[in-house]
Amino acid sequence: MARRKKEPQNIHRKNISGAAEQLFMKKGIENTSMNDIAKESGYSKATLYVYFKNKEELISVLVLESMQKLYDYISRALSESDDTKERYLKICYGLVKYQEEFPFYFQMVLETINIDFESTHFLPEEKATFSIGEQINDLLVTFLENGIRCGQIRPDIEVLPTIYSFWGMLSGLIQIATNKEAYIEQRMGKSKKDFLSYGFDLIYHSITADGREA
Amino acid sequence: MARRKKEPQNIHRKNISGAAEQLFMKKGIENTSMNDIAKESGYSKATLYVYFKNKEELISVLVLESMQKLYDYISRALSESDDTKERYLKICYGLVKYQEEFPFYFQMVLETINIDFESTHFLPEEKATFSIGEQINDLLVTFLENGIRCGQIRPDIEVLPTIYSFWGMLSGLIQIATNKEAYIEQRMGKSKKDFLSYGFDLIYHSITADGREA
Amino acid sequence: MARRKKEPQNIHRKNISGAAEQLFMKKGIENTSMNDIAKESGYSKATLYVYFKNKEELISVLVLESMQKLYDYISRALSESDDTKERYLKICYGLVKYQEEFPFYFQMVLETINIDFESTHFLPEEKATFSIGEQINDLLVTFLENGIRCGQIRPDIEVLPTIYSFWGMLSGLIQIATNKEAYIEQRMGKSKKDFLSYGFDLIYHSITADGREA
Amino acid sequence: MARRKKEPQNIHRKNISGAAEQLFMKKGIENTSMNDIAKESGYSKATLYVYFKNKEELISVLVLESMQKLYDYISRALSESDDTKERYLKICYGLVKYQEEFPFYFQMVLETINIDFESTHFLPEEKATFSIGEQINDLLVTFLENGIRCGQIRPDIEVLPTIYSFWGMLSGLIQIATNKEAYIEQRMGKSKKDFLSYGFDLIYHSITADGREA
DNA sequence: GATGAATGAGGGTTCATTCAT
């Protein structure tokens, strides 16, 4: 928080990772070559390797950043309200915003990032990412327990499994809403936003204290 | 459904697509090269291009086949019982089985296969896949309407949006259960099967007529 | 020895390995790129990888071939005469010819090819090379034992250590003769051939039955 | 030999060349990058080029230093004894020690450093190296002539060709002993040291005044 | 109809070297 001076390094890293992020977003990680990133960022290919050990590290840094942002979204969502349903929806829309900003990472959450407990090959960024993930879970545990205490959430749920189920359900819903946007619009006359709103309510219904909600 | 005569062709196609399926399952689509498929199928690389225009078409055929199988699973699930909850769970486990058999396609449902209404570039197989998808939806519409009529499902739901939400929710849940199996086991002492069971119940809860179910 | 038909493959392999050999000879292995080999052989870079798994295999094939040739040289040298000294010199000049044909391998004999008994990573060609090496040693054991029996070679030598010492001595001598040819010519007015002749006699002297020889 | 004043420069050069030497020894010249040297020496990569024109010059300085050390070894070997055989063996073990300290240079002696009389491209260090080489030869000439005079060495040898032959023979022997250490141990139950001892005797035998020695 | 043969284009990565500051 005090020292400056060594920031220049970071500017270049930001330039590069920023370009990479753009491209990952547009074309996906696999279809983005280091060449592409070099061109987009305005550096030479070799320069990329001055600032990042390899493509893997570049990705892991982006993933970490995105995870940090996700934490921020969720943390803010929870701090902005006291009502369980309101908080829930704010979390949901935080997720949507997050997906719009980091679509490439969203996939990873569901696919790749398989925190492989046996593997010894871990980049520091990957460890940090994992750690933030755990902090997010802690946030959500508190949120759910609060909801139960207030009587707004069914007391018979198991907290951790519920959180993980929600991860799956919400991310799946958002992905479908995004990828099939045109189809949904055409088939049921619902905008992505409306469809998501409907889906979020549905999911919320699964944990409410009684059937009257939603 | 009638024509014979030209079946020998189909044998070769089957051999090739069969080999491809094996490899896609084992290593994923991206990591399977046409070379691999040639070796596995026993044909020469060039022969692959006699039977399939390119890798894309080969994939699309597999996707079509998998979609057909998914239809079969769901159709059978519905025919084996009359009880809504039972039927629902059979559908869920059909999906799990499907994901285990065609993991590479499962991703596609959520990510890639963006039936792009504007694109003019459509393989016939993609159209057929889309069509089967619609038939599956029809099946599910009937299922939901039946459940409502029996009073087991909330009457205030919107059928189509609910179906699509369920697609997202269920596939997301299954993916998380699969990819984080080790983590889930370690963190909450639940096997993949138990976790899924919990999640399926949670999701079912979102549409039941009252809060007493699950 | 009978089947033909599959020879075409070998033509391309020969073309490629031939080009590689030329380049390795001219510039050394390290300084010869697959690109160079592609250009020299007239094939595209990708084609190289159709016929050889990688650079390593290409090298190992060349090494194997050269080892085979060395075996032939030595075997012929021994079969062409009965006199120990004559045989010895024929072996020496066989080595010289060999070095002129496969200079890149000559280095390997002394440097790299460290048959690493622990390593499990062995190309089949490497094993074959090693095996031929052993056969060559067998040839030389017989040669030495014969010379001892005839009374032309000191009976107090240890056969195997002597053979290995000779490997080192002869190859070292030949290398110096080759690399410092100009210097030797200038400094002592001896052609490479004369210098080698002198050196070979010197070495032979080290094992002769009495001091009168050379 | 006199100037001072500009020594600070030399400290940096020493630091750098020292680091390079360490790395060359550990990983070989080819596998040591300027980056590695920069890191090891604690200077920045660019600074390396302040003190050395390029990698080649850096190497040539090291080669020069090693040549100087070789001179010292041989010079000391000769001064420590009067007996020819003793002196010979001391030289041999000096060479072994030298090879252990400067393995990367040992190769060069036999391979690369082709003092190319036609080339106009000579670093001053290369000239100095060459010059020390000549001095070493002078030392050896004296040594041999002395041995002849004492009657311990055959009088019919040609001094210069013998010296050069010995260079080749000894260096070849040492290289084989080093690179095939494991093989020699296993195949003939001789340690590197024992094998070398045997080989050195063998070589000595080639110039002794009669056959009785060794 | 089936394939042996070939390849252009591109993948990630490394390296010795330069130059403005």
Place this chain on the structure above:
DNA sequence: CATGAATGAACCCTCATTCAT
């Protein structure tokens, strides 16, 4: 003087695809 920053060129290798036979 020392270096942070940058790079062109090269490296080995892979892939989907084509085409003459």
